[in-house]
Amino acid sequence: MVLLQPDPFLNELTSMFERSTEKGSVWVTLKRSSLKSKVKRNKMTTAGEAIEYRCLIRATDGKKTISTSVGAKDHQRFQASYATILKAHMTALKKRERKDKKKSAEGDKKEGGVKKPKRV
Amino acid sequence: MVYISSWDEFVERSVQLFRADPDSTRYVMKYRHCDGKLVLKVTDNRECLKFKTDQAQDAKKMEKLNNIFFTLMARGPEADVAEVTGKEQIDAQPTKKGRGRKQ
Numbered sequence: 001m002v003l004l005q006p007d008p009f010l011n012e013l014t015s016m017f018e019r020s021t022e023k024g025s026v027w028v029t030l031k032r033s034s035l036k037s038k039v040k041r042n043k044m045t046t047a048g049e050a051i052e053y054r055c056l057i058r059a060t061d062g063k064k065t066i067s068t069s070v071g072a073k074d075h076q077r078f079q080a081s082y083a084t085i086l087k088a089h090m091t092a093l094k095k096r097e098r099k100d101k102k103k104s105a106e107g108d109k110k111e112g113g114v115k116k117p118k119r120v
Numbered sequence: 121m122v123y124i125s126s127w128d129e130f131v132e133r134s135v136q137l138f139r140a141d142p143d144s145t146r147y148v149m150k151y152r153h154c155d156g157k158l159v160l161k162v163t164d165n166r167e168c169l170k171f172k173t174d175q176a177q178d179a180k181k182m183e184k185l186n187n188i189f190f191t192l193m194a195r196g197p198e199a200d201v202a203e204v205t206g207k208e209q210i211d212a213q214p215t216k217k218g219r220g221r222k223q
Contacts, residue, residue, distance in 0.1 A: 017151075017153070020152075020153055020154075021153045021154070022153075022154060023154050024152075024154075025150050025151060025153075026150070026151050026152075026153075027148060027149070027150045028148070028149045028150075028151075029146050029147065029148045029149075030146065030147040030148075030186075030189050030190070030193060031146040031147070031193065032142050032145070032192070032193040053193070053196065054193075054194060055189075055193035055194040056193075070190070070194055071194055072194045072195045075190045075191070075194035075195075076190075078190070079186060079187055079190045082186065083183045083186065083187075086151075086179065086183070086186075087179070087183075089151075090151060090153075090158065090176070090179050091153075092153045092154070092155075092156035093156055093158060093173070093174055093175055093176040093178070093179055094156065094174050094175050094176060095176050096175065096176065
């Protein structure tokens with residue numbers, strides 16, 4: 001397991017997606033973690049220290065595992081880049097069928113046709 | 121474990137599961153390009169919630185769930201996720217308008 005900085009992690013994740021297009025899957029796990037051992041955590045708790053939690057992100061394609069972590073300050077930037085990568089690579093999913101769009105349009109018309117308010 | 125078919129139920133129950141035990145709950149996404157399948161899983165090693173899809177529109181919903189979990193995990197289980205979902209606000213506005221017109 002390699003712990004990377006967020007940006008190299010995203011690059012590596014991108015190549016994982018690219019490598020697994022023909023066969024294979026990609027797993028991404030999100031978990032809340034303090035990145036400290038249980039012993040250390042217990043010591044900190046007894047000493048009355050606050051434990052800082054971060055969001056640990058792990059990714060694997062079954063052969064290689066990479067990980068990174070983001071804290072409260074930097075998670076927003078990371079999740080935006082992560083979302084962009086997902087959008088760019090999840091291209092095998094089916095597009096929506098335009099079935100219920102007609103229905104909702106008709107519903108709108110009906111609502112719009114309600115009698116005009118009387119002027120007093 | 122059976123898959124949950126309703127997206128809203130999946131979101132609600134997975135957030136509940138996380139809040140009940142933040143330290144041991146994980147959120148896993150599995151994407152298989154060759155089959156065009158996406159599986160989401162949330163588990164605390166006692167209970168397991170899964171959602172499976174092959175629809176592109178569900179990937180958009182997943183993005184919101186990702187944001188919820190990033191926020192909850194990085195900021196803590198008490199963090200307010202209403203601003204990341206943004207769904208309630210959009211839903212609430214039209215009903216308000218409707219009520220105003222009737223009077």
